[in-house]
Amino acid sequence: MLTIHRAAPWALAALVLASHGASAAGISVDAGLTPPEDRWIIRTQLRTMRRADDAGSGMTTFTVPVVLVYGLRPDLTVLARLAYARRDAGGASMNGFTDLRLLAKYRLLRLNTREFTIGLAPVLSLELPVGQASFGSHTWDGSAGIFLSGRHGPWGVDLNLSYSVNGLGGPDPDGTDPGDQLTVDVAFARQISLDADAAGALAPVLELSYARTWPDKEDGADTPGTGEGTVLLSPGFKLSFSSWFFEALLQIPVWSETSGTSLPRRPGVILGIRLLH
């Protein structure tokens, strides 16, 4: 029997908490740098995530997140993210919107020199339970994170550490207390100019991501089949210009620990564009 992973909404949330800044080295990893004041960034992607057993039976989720980013001040960036998802499993399909996530990123440290740049930014987010079907969590969820970035010439590295508290207001309407989530992500990239004016650049990217979701609880006991740990190794590239980016990432699970009958993750793909103004 196919088990729809109870942590799916959280997994989707982790998937779409993607890099939003124009200066991020990574694609699904964000930068500890904030964009310029009055900078608008619109970002959308097509993401695939598949869970399947060894026989190939499983489910595939397609997600199209749209993220709107605005540099309110040089030290404060605000974001809103909403995604539309479709899941195919066992010959059946369901689709709907995910929860709405609102984020704020604050520039705690920014040091620019001729040789290097360092940035450190804490991030807070709140997820509103407006999602549909199994794509919404039905609970208010919050997260806090710290993002760190370093740049040296064409080389860049980003590190993200985030913790999500799911179910801020208590259990969902079904009485389930969703498990919290910890994510640790690192991305490396190298910018390669495409012309003498540096108007375009191609950047190979490599990301390493760890996500741990604790089991849900019902009446104080762990819910069977919930909770997991995953490590993804993700090669990709970004093609960037002054006002738009194109990016592609292949996410390869290199380690996973699932619970009970939960299906393990299989490789997934991210394709995306960013428009900047």
Place this chain on the structure above:
Amino acid sequence: MVVLALALSGCASGAPHRVAGTQTDAEVRVYEVFGMDCPGCHGGLEKLVGRLPGVARATANWEAQRLTITLAPGATLEEDALQDAIRRANFTPGQRLR
């Protein structure tokens, strides 16, 4: 030869660089700017600097760590205002190179 000597002496004395041959000469300035790391950084900086009074055009180059500003004919540009715009883009102004 006299014209050439006068032109060269103007450059050597640090006089503003002007784009010759235009109907009205436009002053061009070049500054170091630190903190840009990809072409995506250009637009945000150019947008803020381009709004400054007197600036006709601003062009950034992340790899060279440069910002080139072309002023409108006869216009002036306050250095403080320029540095403020660069900082609001989350970059750090360096030396003026030209």
